[in-house]
Amino acid sequence: GAVVSQHPSRVICKSGTSVKIECRSLDFQATTMFWYRQFPKQSLMLMATSNEGSKATYEQGVEKDKFLINHASLTLSTLTVTSAHPEDSSFYICSAKKPGFYNEQFFGPGTRLTVL
Amino acid sequence: AQSVTQPDIHITVSEGASLELRCNYSYGATPYLFWYVQSPGQGLQLLLKYFSGDTLVQGIKGFEAEFKRSQSSFNLRKPSVHWSDAAEYFCAVGRVESTGNQFYFGTGTSLTVIP
Numbered sequence: 001g002a003v004v005s006q007h008p009s010r011v012i013c014k015s016g017t018s019v020k021i022e023c024r025s026l027d028f029q030a031t032t033m034f035w036y037r038q039f040p041k042q043s044l045m046l047m048a049t050s051n052e053g054s055k056a057t058y059e060q061g062v063e064k065d066k067f068l069i070n071h072a073s074l075t076l077s078t079l080t081v082t083s084a085h086p087e088d089s090s091f092y093i094c095s096a097k098k099p100g101f102y103n104e105q106f107f108g109p110g111t112r113l114t115v116l
Numbered sequence: 117a118q119s120v121t122q123p124d125i126h127i128t129v130s131e132g133a134s135l136e137l138r139c140n141y142s143y144g145a146t147p148y149l150f151w152y153v154q155s156p157g158q159g160l161q162l163l164l165k166y167f168s169g170d171t172l173v174q175g176i177k178g179f180e181a182e183f184k185r186s187q188s189s190f191n192l193r194k195p196s197v198h199w200s201d202a203a204e205y206f207c208a209v210g211r212v213e214s215t216g217n218q219f220y221f222g223t224g225t226s227l228t229v230i231p
Contacts, residue, residue, distance in 0.1 A: 006159075034219075043206060043221045044160075093159055095219075104148075104210065105219060109159035 001027050002098050006108035013084055014116055021079045021111045023094030029074035030096035034105060035067070038091040050077040084115040120209050122222035129197050130230050137192040137225050139207030148210040149190040150219070151181055155203045163205075166190065177201070202229045 003026040013019050023033055031052045036044040048069050049057040056069035068080040077096075081088050091112055095105035121140045129135050141147055148167050152160040164175025171183040181192045190207060207222040
């Protein structure tokens with residue numbers, strides 16, 4: 001299989017706090033994971049590419065100090081939204097590339113972040 | 117540059133009717149094409165994919181899609197829609213980058229199914 005999980009599925013936090021979202025590949029090792037953001041009624045926007053053991057590559061316009069990405073192992077990538085503000089409220093989806101499945105990504109179920 | 121266009125923002129069909137969702141892409145090489153479905157508040161589920169070979173691709177839930185290189189299209193079809201098919205549908209193009217594969221998503225088509 002190729003299962004990707006995210007935790008938590010839903011989080012509500014106060015403005016100014018930091019929130020960590022985990023993305024795990026459950027039955028395969030993923031050297032590369034991706035983080036997307038989705039606004040209501042809109043498509044997915046790639047935020048960054050997370051490579052195991054190295055720094056993430058951020059898309060243009062995405063603040064790397066705001067959205068900290070760590071890919072410390074072959075099955076786990078984390079996205080930390082630092083000093084969250086209401087405008088950071090969104091649906092965050094991760095995906096992982098499985099070795100041998102070239103040009104295909106396997107998506108997690110998403111995390112709904114609400115910043116009050 | 118590559119882009120994916122889904123011309124129809126919203127489509128309404130009657131249950132049991134046929135469905136076609138349009139997808140056009142702009143890409144300089146052989147594309148890797150995908151259709152995903154997303155229910156409200158949920159992640160993406162892969163319906164089908166095209167990498168090479170037969171241009172008519174069968175997917176899950178009775179969906180199929182046809183790759184037409186001459187039209188740069190990869191339209192999704194289903195002969196008889198069920199109420200449970202109501203969801204958001206995304207077409208995507210994948211390509212290999214130096215950092216691995218990346219996806220370019222269309223803006224999505226929202227499907228409403230009426231009884």
